[in-house]
Amino acid sequence: MIEFALPDVGEGLTEAEVVAWHVVVGDVVEVNDVLVEIETAKSVVELPSPAAGTIATVHVDEGTTVDVGSALVTIDDGAGAGDVETEDEEPLVLVGRAPAAAEPRRVRLGASRPSDPPGPGPVIGHRTDAGPRVRTKPPVRLLAKRLGVDLHTVTPSSGDVVSRQDVEAAAALTSEPPVSAVADARETRTPIKGVRKATAAAMTRSAFTAPHVTEWLTVDVTRTMELVHRLRADRAWRDVRLTPLVFVARAFLLAVRRFPEINARWDDEAQEIVVPHFVNLGIATATPRGLLVPNIKDSHLLDLAGLAHAIDALVQSARAGTTPPAEMARGTITITNIGALGVDAGTPILNPGEAAILAFGAVRDMPWVVDGQIIIRKVTQLAMSFDHRLVDGELGSRVLTEVGRLLSDPGETFLHV
Template identity: 50%
Template sequence: MTATMIKEFRLPDLGEGLTESEILSWKVAVGDTVTLNQVIAEVETAKAVVELPSPFAGVVAELHEQPGTVVEVGKPIVSFEVDDAGSSNGGSAPIAGKASAGTGSTGGVSAGDRAAVVDGVGSPAKREPNLVGYGAVVEHSGRPARRARGQAHETKSPAPEAPAAAELVVSRQAEPETSERPRSTPPVRKLARDLGINLELVPGTGPGGLITREDVQNFSTAKQAPAEVSVSAQGERETRTPIKGVRKFTAAAMVQSAFTAPHVTEFLTVDVTATMELLARLKGNKAFEGYKLTPLTIAAKAVLVALRNNPSLNSRWDEAKQEIVQFNYVNLGIAAATPRGLTVPNIKDADRLTLRELSTALTELTDTARAGKTSPSELSGGTISITNIGVFGIDAGTPILNPGEAAIVALGAVRKAPWVVNDELAVRQVMSLSLSFDHRLVDGEQGSRFLADLGSILADPAMVMTMI
């Protein structure tokens, strides 16, 4: 008879050091048989909605969290009953992902840790796939790999080695806590988890802003007061919505950007009649049949061309190293309004794409964003962004930089307006361009030249020939 064992799947870090995710829905139930990499849940991070694949093949033994629950990275969310094919004695192995006695860290291993099983003689069993790669290989001594120096969790005195049985090895090092994470002790963090309290909302009264047990208890008492309801009852004059997920991340990012990078915004109104005529011709061209072409498509290509002569707008300020990072590629971000809030996914290496390829990439990007399926990797690594406010009938604005980028272009609505052409008044199609840039990276002259080049291309697309 085949022996079985219970393995836990802990919520992994889904990208960019995210600390928590909300369980939106389970795709499986207790008792269901699942296969490796089968989608078992849908979770919302601070950046996107992500489908979680199963790291094991087996039977769902327990769902630890309910839909609507915000779960910290590293916390168990589901347990599986799997065949213990690698066990020589038929006994059950330790739970996957849980810290062994030798690690002793409070609350188990840290974000996204996974386990590899080792047989009784110390030879590693087959490593198990996970969201970020494969389990770590253990040393031939049979002992777990050492924790890296500077790991976030404290390490207690090592316990005696376990007898000849399966041992666990952490496959990923825990990422160090950032200064943005609330300062508290492990017992206080456990108390907060038990009370369902987000420590980011708790003001610390201890030394250096340390959050104490009393701070958590006082916050819990205040939270339970009638005035602190999250959503008002029907008929009330106010409705309160919890700030979490994408909206919470976006708000924090915009505040950081607005008060970190010195913004400068310039405006230029352009006669884009020639661009609109080009767009009409391309739509009737068989070479572009089946492609979705819009003013955004042409404007995006124009931005990429204008960057060639103005590379300073495609850079980043590295405060820690006191360096200016010049990107030799363009990951073009496109601001997208979604039901869950504003996101800015980006097209990788957009500068290498043809107009048709760019059209396809834009269509896929916007469709994915509207469906809430944008992955964390698509939301990170952008180098410059475009926000198309013209689709809302807006002419101009002062866009806030996407954090880590030097510039953002806002495209206004295309409108018919009186315009002077060859000293005569004519009705033309015009668009207003708004450019915000980080004045630490971009001088006024550089920003103005870029905006002028962009305007020249949109006013006369043939100008591209002079810039490439």
């Protein structure tokens, strides 16, 4: 018997919520088959089986929050009914195939086994539906759980996979409140957990630990917008999703290259200022689960096309709830695109541990003075908050004005690493 416990799937995570089981007692699994979906404070993660065998016991109900190290499931690996082994000697394989294991002992679903407890009685994980398991993605299962929708009652609108739209449509047909919320005639109460709980704690810690200073700069980005449209019309760039955010990110990375101290972090325990020789650029992303800040590893090495692809992939995975925990860790500096929501400016709060965050506002047609004449130009506002323990006013101002300079007159600068 092998007892599989909740592993630490990300840096500093201590607990996770069981979102959906993919197996029930009696199922036969192979190595790396998905056993369960869990929601951490950073993402939804599928946990694969560490061994081949038969599911003997499911220890935790869906919707339960458990600590790292708590038993999730016991697998009968055919080695006999002796002592239960724990899977803590080898790291969990979250991606790819694990090493081949011995052929499991096959058991017909529903058949009794010598190790089954005698007599009737509820066993967590037994399948109650008679039909096939519903095909859908982990974020959609999570949405259905939150909206109180039984996926077995939902008919896919296209193909055989239940989509987010299918779940939302099914939820609209019922008057029952979501299982995760308690509502009466005057208010709705929702438990604070998962991403929102982690974000709230991190932002509070950042706001009251790092002394924030925020500076604003209004920039004429007409030439950058012209470059965006010119490259979009170029066949060589037709497979690249170019957005104004990509160019702001590129300008920010070039400014960091010139002023690397803005990429520093404060090590309180060691009482040291640490300046990484790399940039893991965080992109603040609004998702149905709350604010996430995944980051692009070694973004300083990417050209414009590579940066565009990386940002697009990062944002799409964050919104789908499939961001790997590794992409949420070790960020060094962040951009938040508040302009995508139609906002001109704001005071961004630092991502904990980082020295600076740049907010990019909406691009608007506005009157601007050029050579003594007022004409209409494409204008945006940049706001950069920085940790005054690490960044003095001069450094912060130089970085912000460098970003503004590059966006106002990009030339061919953005096209080269």
